[in-house]
Amino acid sequence: MKVGDHRGRSAAPVRSIRKVPGTPRTATAPALTTAPTSTTTRIAALPWPAILLGVLTITVIVGTVVFPSYTTYDATYSLLWGREILHGEMPSFANYRAPTEHPLGLVFGMFFALFGRAGDRLMLLATLGSFIVMVMGLYRLGREAFTKLVGVVAAIIICTRFDFPFLAARGYIDIPYLALLLWAASMESARTRRGTPVLVLLTLAGLLRPEAWILAGLYWLWLFPALSWGERIRTALIVASAPIIWSGVDYIVTGDPLFSQNHTTTVSEELGRQKGIAEIPAQTLLFMTQLVKLPVVVAGVIGTVLACVLAPRRSRVPLALLVIGLATFLLLSVGGFSVINRYLLLPAVLLMLFAAFTAGGFTILVPGRMRTIWASAAALGVLFVVVWTVLRVDLTQLTSELRYRGTSVEALTSLLDEPAVRAGAKCGPVLTSNHRMIPSVRWIMDLPADQVIARSDVEAASKVKYGLVLLAAGRAAFLRGGLDPEHPTAADALRNLPPVGYQPIASNDLYSVYGRCR
Structure with a gap:
């Protein structure tokens, strides 16, 4: 078996190195046929790395849209x-x-x-x-x-x-x-x-x-x-x-x-x-x-x-x-x-x-x-x-997950931007079912760390009597955000129910907000 070295470096101790003099880069692999047609030669000579890079770039751009x-x-x-x-x-x-x-x-x-x-x-x-x-x-x-x-x-x-x-x-x-x-x-x-x-x-x-x-x-x-x-x-x-x-x-x-x-x-x-x-x-x-x-x-x-x-x-x-x-x-x-x-x-x-x-x-x-x-x-x-x-x-599952990523954030943003929700945020912290929603709520509402609290943080959440609570309103939102990702339990479902005294303020297909003011 003979091996080629495209830069003249020894790749093995045996005399089995294909050397391509004068080129610091990899030599294009010869076609497998002994007498390649002109069409095959032209296809092999195409700048495939650049072509594939262009395809990847276009795919990423289209995907983001x-x-x-x-x-x-x-x-x-x-x-x-x-x-x-x-x-x-x-x-x-x-x-x-x-x-x-x-x-x-x-x-x-x-x-x-x-x-x-x-x-x-x-x-x-x-x-x-x-x-x-x-x-x-x-x-x-x-x-x-x-x-x-x-x-x-x-x-x-x-x-x-x-x-x-x-x-x-x-x-x-x-x-x-x-x-x-x-x-x-x-x-x-x-x-x-x-x-x-x-x-x-x-x-x-x-x-x-x-x-x-x-x-x-x-x-x-x-x-x-x-x-x-x-x-x-x-x-x-x-x-x-x-x-x-x-x-x-x-x-x-x-x-x-x-x-x-x-x-x-x-x-x-x-x-x-x-x-x-x-x-x-x-x-x-x-x-x-x-x-x-x-x-x-x-x-x-x-x-x-x-x-x-x-x-x-x-x-x-x-x-x-x-x-x-x-x-x-x-x-x-x-x-x-x-x-x-x-x-x-x-x-x-x-x-x-x-x-x-x-x-x-x-x-x-x-x-x-x-x-x-x-x-x-x-x-x-x-x-x-x-x-x-x-x-x-299953491409359907992949595309569904990608679509959900966009629609869920858009639904959450539109809900948290409701005037009634913004007004309710002045009454106290925002409660979420668990830690997974904390950064999104803080980012959208521009709230400090002590104003968004996970109900799974029992000690901190028990001190909150007034404010808002964000709940999953749809099955998709509950499965992806309401359940503990590592160890889902019945307590997760209970934390997706409004606390006593909280009244509905706004909702959409994925999320709902309840509030309680003094």
Whole structure:
């Protein structure tokens, strides 16, 4: 079996490298036929990465028009905290079941809060833009580490794993976080020990999620032997800046430099998201299957083995990210943090890249029988995955969920803007069934933290005798917002009933508001 190296780098110790002299980038894979027609040649010569990027961009633009959506829980809190900072107030990090703060998220929140209510929509559009950048980063990593076809296939796979664009459509910071990591990885794949540019991207990622601190620290150790002592100190300061900034923000706001860690583990315990170490392997497999689906998991495992055997040096960066991502998930789980699938997003993306190697890695081989066999098997595998996906994906459910995201926020906004509701808010705090509606109500009504209280916070809610209560009026709103997402109970239904003495003020198909004044 003969393997080609598109940049003249040795990918294996045996004499099996296809070299393409004079080109620093991946050579386009030759067609499988020995005598390609002119039409086939023209089709193969088309700038497919640019074409697919254009298709993705148009799809995102059309999607934002057809399915208008708004920021979800975590992102809305970033906007709230940004608005509080702009008003000269300390952000309410310690609010009941508030998410973990992220310093770079605060910067984004401050910026988009300048636009008032339009800020949530603008933040969402920016996140969708970062999704496109993330896909570009994955393509570039696949191209630099392996070949152009591998990069294209990886980009297609991630776009068709709907959890990822759906995260972008709700404004989660995981998407820009992944974009930063993938571009850092692609830069390192293009040039070993790239140094400062990679560290800067990892540091920015470390201001969105602390897992990047581990990546930055390990990368610094990788750079260490090739650096002078002056460079070692300078780059060490870059690596340390993210945790120092994060702890500094926590200390300034709460007086506790470890507030984010302590708050996160406390909320995880309250929500029942912690797992024992014996449960982690099964949870890892479950989450991976949920994120990328079983055929891609299988293809990813096969591709990992193939890449490590056929192109070990090219696989170095993607494999390191995969292993570190899995190890970090294990550390977070053991450390008492939430065991949720979002903490496996990075390894899931790398598994997609190796699945793409299974489908397109034949392009590293020189033309011959083994390349033809691999390409044919890959084509059959892709056909199977397409059929498998078509038979199992329910696009109706996906589009219904996207539509609900837009209509629910619009219904909530119109209801809370009713003059009677605004007047009733002067009588006391707004009660919600649980914590899930708090940020939306605060954002729409421009209320401080102590004026929106979850009824699931029994101690705080018991002190409220006057004001408003927001309830789910429709089944869809109750299932998505009225029930505890982790452990639904009969108490959730009781909390969706108006307290004694509260009278109806306004309602629509999804929500109703009751009030009581002195």
